[in-house]
Amino acid sequence: MGWFTKALGTVAPRAALKRAAARKALDAVEKRNYDGASKGRRMKNWRAPQTSSNAEIGAAIQTLRGRSRDLVRNDGWAKRGVEVIAECAIGGGIIPKPETGNDRLDKEIAQAFADWSEVCDAEEQSDFYGIQDLAVQTIAESGEVLMRRRRRRSSDGLAVPLQLQLMEPDHLDVTHLRNQTTGFDIISGIELDRINRRVAYWLYQTHPGEVGLYRPMRFDSQRVPADQIAHAYRKTRPGQLSGVPWLAAAMIDLRDLGEYESAEQVRKKVEACFAAFVTTSDLADPGLLGAEDEDDGGRLETLEPGMIEYLEPGEDVSFAQPSPSSGYDSYTRARLHKIATAMGMPYQLLTGDVSRVNWSSYKAGIVPFKAMIRRFQKRTVLPMVCRPAWRWFIESAFAAGRISELNYGVQWTLPGFEPIDRQKELMADQLEARIGKASMLEIIRRNGGDPETVLKELSEWAEKVDERELVFDSDPRKTSGAGLTQARPDGTVLPPAVTPDDTNPQE
Numbered sequence: 275m276g277w278f279t280k281a282l283g284t285v286a287p288r289a290a291l292k293r294a295a296a297r298k299a300l301d302a303v304e305k306r307n308y309d310g311a312s313k314g315r316r317m318k319n320w321r322a323p324q325t326s327s328n329a330e331i332g333a334a335i336q337t338l339r340g341r342s343r344d345l346v347r348n349d350g351w352a353k354r355g356v357e358v359i360a361e362c363a364i365g366g367g368i369i370p371k372p373e374t375g376n377d378r379l380d381k382e383i384a385q386a387f388a389d390w391s392e393v394c395d396a397e398e399q400s401d402f403y404g405i406q407d408l409a410v411q412t413i414a415e416s417g418e419v420l421m422r423r424r425r426r427r428s429s430d431g432l433a434v435p436l437q438l439q440l441m442e443p444d445h446l447d448v449t450h451l452r453n454q455t456t457g458f459d460i461i462s463g464i465e466l467d468r469i470n471r472r473v474a475y476w477l478y479q480t481h482p483g484e485v486g487l488y489r490p491m492r493f494d495s496q497r498v499p500a501d502q503i504a505h506a507y508r509k510t511r512p513g514q515l516s517g518v519p520w521l522a523a524a525m526i527d528l529r530d531l532g533e534y535e536s537a538e539q540v541r542k543k544v545e546a547c548f549a550a551f552v553t554t555s556d557l558a559d560p561g562l563l564g565a566e567d568e569d570d571g572g573r574l575e576t577l578e579p580g581m582i583e584y585l586e587p588g589e590d591v592s593f594a595q596p597s598p599s600s601g602y603d604s605y606t607r608a609r610l611h612k613i614a615t616a617m618g619m620p621y622q623l624l625t626g627d628v629s630r631v632n633w634s635s636y637k638a639g640i641v642p643f644k645a646m647i648r649r650f651q652k653r654t655v656l657p658m659v660c661r662p663a664w665r666w667f668i669e670s671a672f673a674a675g676r677i678s679e680l681n682y683g684v685q686w687t688l689p690g691f692e693p694i695d696r697q698k699e700l701m702a703d704q705l706e707a708r709i710g711k712a713s714m715l716e717i718i719r720r721n722g723g724d725p726e727t728v729l730k731e732l733s734e735w736a737e738k739v740d741e742r743e744l745v746f747d748s749d750p751r752k753t754s755g756a757g758l759t760q761a762r763p764d765g766t767v768l769p770p771a772v773t774p775d776d777t778n779p780q781e
Contacts, residue, residue, distance in 0.1 A: 342519035365689030367403030418507035447495035506658035690722030
């Protein structure tokens with residue numbers, strides 16, 4: 275209790291008591307404050323403006339996008355990181371399978387899609403799964419990607435008059451602020467209605483980066499209805515209208531690591547230099563060590579292998595001894611760990627360095643990465659790329675008469691991950707199916723397969739094997755897991771299966 279409160283207590287005890295209670299409550303509040311919100315010496319230089327996601331991205335996106343592309347072009351670690359993301363997220367492709375509840379309609383749609391997927395690229399250089407792969411690479415490198423619906427004429431010769439055009443986000447005209455006709459706001463080239471629904475995109479017809487090099491400058495942008503554009507990006511905040519490159523959190527570390535490696539390379543070159551310094555007290559005759567040479571009027575010397583040279587009295591030779599650097603490996607590894615963490619992937623995937631891991635530690639590192647990739651597939655690629663493309667395909671195929679009913683039912687099969695230990699993971703899948711934790715359909719889909727295709731192939735294979743009266747150890751209808759023959763329904767036993775373990779035919 276301070277002196278003022280004590281003095282106040284002699285004349286107004288009640289007021290002093292209230293003051294003391296208020297002071298105690300204030301001290302308790304200050305003690306419960308968040309350290310991260312303090313404004314002391316350590317935090318005074320921490321600027322954290324309360325801006326929206328669109329304000330933050332809009333002010334920085336051009337710089338982030340340019341630097342990200344520069345890193346992917348010139349930095350091996352950044353390039354590898356983007357490739358890993360595309361490889362794991364797309365692999366062989368996210369495959370659609372029609373599920374309308376009508377087998378006949380499913381076959382119609384499947385056949386129409388098989389024909390269309392081969393020629394769906396507006397640039398005529400890829401197929402549907404190549405478009406998926408390029409879209410993910412663009413999201414990782416540039417932060418977002420635009421996919422435009424391109425209707426085609428019947429004279430173009432396409433069975434389904436539709437193609438897809440991928441566009442980099444640079445096509446968005448960010449200079450517009452308001453549509454003078456509708457009065458709607460335009461943020462980052464995206465026109466929003468009064469309840470923040472996307473109604474249109476303002477797009478340059480040509481890439482701004484090509485202006486002056488290959489095409490004439492055109493400052494006017496075109497208003498394209500939102501139902502003709504699929505805009506894909508990773509959304510991390512409510513109300514976010516555009517994305518940032520995957521490398522954003524790792525840019526500084528990638529740049530610093532590149533500069534550090536350049537400095538170390540210069541240091542190693544200096545260490546490799548072999549320099550000799552001759553000191554003498556006779557200035558009239560320096561007594562050069564080694565053979566003398568002329569170079570622009572100056573005298574140079576060279577040392578040759580096996581050369582023996584006697585020095586004159588008063589002469590001495592000293593050699594440069596640059597100190598070798600240390601800690602290069604540990605510093606580089608620590609930086610790469612941080613870069614891999616910023617990109618959301620294990621260090622081993624980014625670098626290919628598995629010298630310090632075993633099966634368990636690698637498994638522990640890859641599990642959260644798989645979960646992150648699954649989230650990216652289900653929250654970004656599927657709703658923002660695959661489903662819009664499927665909807666456009668169904669509508670165009672129905673309008674062209676390729677399918678008899680407008681039905682959007684579809685099941686998407688995500689690509690599976692390569693097993694770390696194939697035998698262990700197959701045994702785990704078998705155990706899950708035996709105890710009823712997962713169905714075989716789910717296990718097949720989880721590994722990137724189509725259950726209907728697998729069952730069809732197994733059925734056809736079984737028919738061919740039975741026709742030739744063959745018995746394989748892999749056929750659970752006829753052999754057990756231990757290789758023993760199973761009894762037939764009539765009670766007879768099949769002849770023993772031929773297995774790789776039958777090395778002694780006499781037994």
